[in-house]
Amino acid sequence: MTDRPTRLLLLSSVFVIATCGLVYELVAGTLASYLLGDSVMQFSTVIGVYLSAMGVGSWLSGFVVRGEARLFVRVQFLVGVVGGCSAALLFLLFAHAASFRVLLYGLILLVGILVGLEIPLLLRILKDRLEFKDLVARVFTFDYIGALLASLLFPLVLVPHLGLVRSSFLFGILNVAVGLLTLRVLGDGGRWSASMRGVGILLLALLGAGFAASGKIMAWSEQSTFSDPVIFARSSPYQRIVLTRAAGDLRLHLNGNLQFSSRDEYRYHEALVHPGLARFPRARDVLVLGGGDGLAVREILRHDNIRHVVLVDLDPEMTRLFRSQELLVKLNAGSLDSPKVTVVNADAFSWLAAATNQFDFAVVDFPDPSNFSLGKLYTTAFYERLGRVLAPGAACVIQSTSPMVARRAFWCVDQTLRASGFVTEPYHVYVPSFGEWGYVLASREPIPDHLRLPPGLRFLDADTCASMFRFPPDMDRVPTEPNRLNNQSLVRYFEEEWSKVTTTP
Template structure:
């Protein structure tokens, strides 16, 4: 029996950590700034565990019964936590309030579990053995959950099902405990009935999880959701209204099929058309293949695409509508697709290129912000051939003015000369890019045939900035102090208020 109770410790520790990770990951997905979200969620959770441990001192009688009841409450609250958070984000303005209320409740209940279980074991073992074994299995359970969460749970189950699955584990532990502790339970059958009812409720939630997620996401987006995928890195959502397809990553719009050509023509051609001898092209990010589509207009080019998420590149290689949109660019024999972290790939590669397109998502969190630092740009510079150029998508110079000019300054502090420019994209508003090189830049006089927006006459206008978008005094973004993420978050938060 003692061994079974120690396994119980392992399972409830894993459950508690999964609920904490789900809350932190969901907050990061939906609110951005992963460091802030995980820090505050973990802090609240640990504080609540302390409150739960303190409250356990007031449980004098019926410890076994209280332990089973706590397991059932953790199962319900923790199991349905991600469901409630998704629905709250879609339908209310109380997401953050609910987030911390749920984290506090779950933490308090988890804080009650271990002290109650230790008291149940205290009559069977010496105190030192109780403490040593309970803490050992507690830490082992946390380790198991921390490995399962990114490797198995998120990519294969998603946030909603992951929480519900571990809610089922908590409820099963409660039911199993009614057997292990039957001699200490005055009414075991009543508790068993409650356990079965909670298991049934959570099972129903697990079965309906995809429908619940789709219902929430349909409310989050203006247009009908036609495709969703969850990867270890992001939530991919595709919406459609008539001929307009829109891609969202973690709730942030990436493109609209109605005007993406403006963005991608401006991203690629002002730089690449100025390099008639460019052959080897590197694209970092851009797993949708739309920038690659524009590069393939130059028949002499060969492209290496490095994108972290295989779900993205697979979607835009196999999905019929996505292949139509990118012209089958990722299927071209002139294109090599590598799924890897750009920073690590560059650090381990000796390849050099004539033109580099940096098409990462906006620097809304520190995981992405590292790809906008002086350290990253210095590393990237080593992979650019003499006379070659880099272009970086650089968010909006109107709505995130400090962030835009911080990217420009960061490139300059990395030892590059820069030429910032911008254009209007209806889906985004004013959007900015920065060309960079160790050498000079000459405006192109010719562009490939078939472009829908750019002409040789409009390219010079891109480099003109009106007064409300001109440079501001800003700091460069460094790996140890990502000021860019703070600039970006502060400026976009003001826009959305």
């Protein structure tokens, strides 16, 4: 055994490829649980598929008769490119792929097969250089130590400091480097080696560019602005839609403002819909303004008496997303595709002006009045138009920001409804991710008292419901100016009050 340095190089490459192989597996598992949720399930299936794909790779190596070294170089390059780009690809394609799982498991299979080819090929390359017992002992030692290193590096260094996208590019670079090294050690110096070296350098440049651009990819997906990993980000003509996910908590942000957390949105949406709707057992037609996530509609459909729901949301991208993405459809129970639901993409003001139908109940779930354009959706002018589509005796409920943080803004919504000829029943609820949150139930006539809650609620019962209508002194009514188009008092209250707290909803 004369070529000791060669042997050492090849053995250390086992170490590197083992680390790389496990990193890809961890990246895929982590991404799958970010993007699809249910981390136990995702990790388990990803590991299973990956290991069996490695088995397929090892089995396929049996069909290789000669040229092991050349194939090994090719495999290194392929693993480097596919594995290196996998995280970026999965992030970028999540929103576009018709079936994300096909893409995800396709990538895992491909990387697994390639990684499965590596060790058998390497064993055969080294078989003449070492005794069999030493060969097996050393290769598997490096393999397992590499795996240990990867499993420690991944959570402690890579994810927190580099992030998933950059980490996978980095390990892609290492794979290609091993390929180039092998080429140098075992290559024949002929034309094939020269051209493969060119390919390898090109791939290094490509992956290096990806590594450098990872910041941009992350910025594009707004990873830097959110504490949790961003799993979806897109600008529609109307807003920036961002979904984040961490430890099973899926969050929707519109223009950087949290809309819901999947952990406690049931509190928000049960409280939005039922305290009002459960008092109208004969209601048939319900209008939802805003609420393109379909979560309010999910709650409305719990009432058997409801025949038809019209949802008016400005942004077709929102309703498309909440009709097509598995995770989101699971969250809203497919409410937007219910045969009882009609989705309209229009701005509420114009839609109301043209509407001819009458509704027995209306849910108004707009973004908070954080600017003068949105503030117009909370004015006497708006509520007068809304009043025209309510059937006699019908009621509406308005999400009305936090009575704790923005006490005057909350009571301003109540005052505005009163100034528009409504009788109001303001109430509030605690939603952990939002804090104390307020709603105003309003009708032209007193609302019947009898409450009939639908089955299957996680939060509301009759007692909870009754307690929500009581306001402790620190949130109780304060005098305010009704919000009109020509004074925009609500936006002024809201800005002043929310500017005092550092985090916005």
